[in-house]
Amino acid sequence: MTDPTRTPAAQSGPLVSVSGLAKSFGDHEVLRSIDFDVAPGSVTVLIGPSGSGKTTVLRSLNALDVADAGVVRIGDVEVDFAQRPVTKRQVATLRAQSGMVFQAHHLFPHLTVLANVTAGPVLAQRRDRAAVEAEARELLRLVGLEEKADAYPFQLSGGQQQRVGIARALAVRPKLMLFDEPTSALDPELVGEVLLVINDLAAQGWTMVVVTHEIRFAQQVADQVLFMDGGVIVERGTPDEVLTRPRTDRARQFLHRILDPLD
Amino acid sequence: MNDQTVSLILDSLGPLLRATVTSTIPLTLISFVLGLVLALGVALMRLSSVRVVSSLARLYISVIRGTPLLLQLFIIFYGLPSMGVRFDPFPAAVLAFTLNVGGYAAEVIRSAILSVPKGQWEAASTVGMGYVTTLRRVVLPQAARTAIPPLSNTLISLVKDTSLASTIQVTELLRVAQEAAAPTFQFFALYGVAAVYYWVVCLVLSFGQSRLEERQNRYVAA
Numbered sequence: 278m279t280d281p282t283r284t285p286a287a288q289s290g291p292l293v294s295v296s297g298l299a300k301s302f303g304d305h306e307v308l309r310s311i312d313f314d315v316a317p318g319s320v321t322v323l324i325g326p327s328g329s330g331k332t333t334v335l336r337s338l339n340a341l342d343v344a345d346a347g348v349v350r351i352g353d354v355e356v357d358f359a360q361r362p363v364t365k366r367q368v369a370t371l372r373a374q375s376g377m378v379f380q381a382h383h384l385f386p387h388l389t390v391l392a393n394v395t396a397g398p399v400l401a402q403r404r405d406r407a408a409v410e411a412e413a414r415e416l417l418r419l420v421g422l423e424e425k426a427d428a429y430p431f432q433l434s435g436g437q438q439q440r441v442g443i444a445r446a447l448a449v450r451p452k453l454m455l456f457d458e459p460t461s462a463l464d465p466e467l468v469g470e471v472l473l474v475i476n477d478l479a480a481q482g483w484t485m486v487v488v489t490h491e492i493r494f495a496q497q498v499a500d501q502v503l504f505m506d507g508g509v510i511v512e513r514g515t516p517d518e519v520l521t522r523p524r525t526d527r528a529r530q531f532l533h534r535i536l537d538p539l540d
Numbered sequence: 541m542n543d544q545t546v547s548l549i550l551d552s553l554g555p556l557l558r559a560t561v562t563s564t565i566p567l568t569l570i571s572f573v574l575g576l577v578l579a580l581g582v583a584l585m586r587l588s589s590v591r592v593v594s595s596l597a598r599l600y601i602s603v604i605r606g607t608p609l610l611l612q613l614f615i616i617f618y619g620l621p622s623m624g625v626r627f628d629p630f631p632a633a634v635l636a637f638t639l640n641v642g643g644y645a646a647e648v649i650r651s652a653i654l655s656v657p658k659g660q661w662e663a664a665s666t667v668g669m670g671y672v673t674t675l676r677r678v679v680l681p682q683a684a685r686t687a688i689p690p691l692s693n694t695l696i697s698l699v700k701d702t703s704l705a706s707t708i709q710v711t712e713l714l715r716v717a718q719e720a721a722a723p724t725f726q727f728f729a730l731y732g733v734a735a736v737y738y739w740v741v742c743l744v745l746s747f748g749q750s751r752l753e754e755r756q757n758r759y760v761a762a
Binding site for chain 1: 657665666761
């Protein structure tokens, strides 16, 4: 029942620390003792076969999925999921630390592009509308969609919708950006424009955790790659270590299946 | 049709119009608006994860839908006085119709809320919105699109159901027509005029429904 613990003094260590994360859906253990850190300004990429638990790890970082056990710390906000009940307040505080980009974008269909981006800052954070709108237009320019401010989501391509989703997540000024397979629902020719935006954010020093199947993208932007299978992190390291010279058969087979599906 | 009938019809146009404007329409609109507010509350209770709360809502809906509206009117106007609660005809009618709309519209609103994808709740939550803000700014505006056609049905039914209030002494359209017809036995002519008035009110509402639907469709692909 305690508030999210706030430790004083901004740490010079990792921005995100996850330890002992575990979760089951019924009898099925989706996560077993997940531990990892994310350094400030770094990009962590989660890869692995479907059902390996990578999306659940990501959704545990903002408590969209509430883990059964384990501790998640983002900045000075820490939630111990073993401590029951996890309060709404704790969930909200943890969730406010990050911005989330969904596989299926989940833009608000009844709002214009600009209103989608300003929704969080204006309606939830109660920031000044004029200032927020100026900032939102700047974010739309960043993702290359400034001229679409007054369009509705249905008038955009899949890639454009996903870029609006990125701007919407950035608008709440999160410490951390989470991406849940941001390109998996897109036509192949639209994947590049979204990855370019994510790449730009990495170059600007955003701390990000990305679940993706885009191995070449991971190779280029990741500082840390986590390969998951069966609810555990099987391999971790630099892209070169995990993607180019994987140590385990499971990782080797997975990469082989993705890179040469007909082999 | 003889001259006497024609002049009776012409003479009745004014009083029947007055009854429509001063009684039938206000009774409909007040009951509908209050009923919608009630229905939203009942729908949210029905969706609550607290068992007692959702069971209460379920019971309410079941009773309202499982008993005749005429009987509900009678219980409120003729039944409650024996328990010491006495209403004038018009407030009694408003109460009965509000409770009735509350039961029917609750199910419409509940299913409309459920038709909004879970991802919308999640997305709203990740940009910091709480339950009430999400409901007001994200979910209900989208649920409205789904709910407008069935709620329009409820409203149009209600217009005609207000004629039941004639049985508890509300001087609404049907009752005024009855009173005008009784001494002359010109039932066909006067009920005919009343029917046309009801129909015109419903036509206007149908037109309003179409406009509202067009407006709601501005954000979806054709």
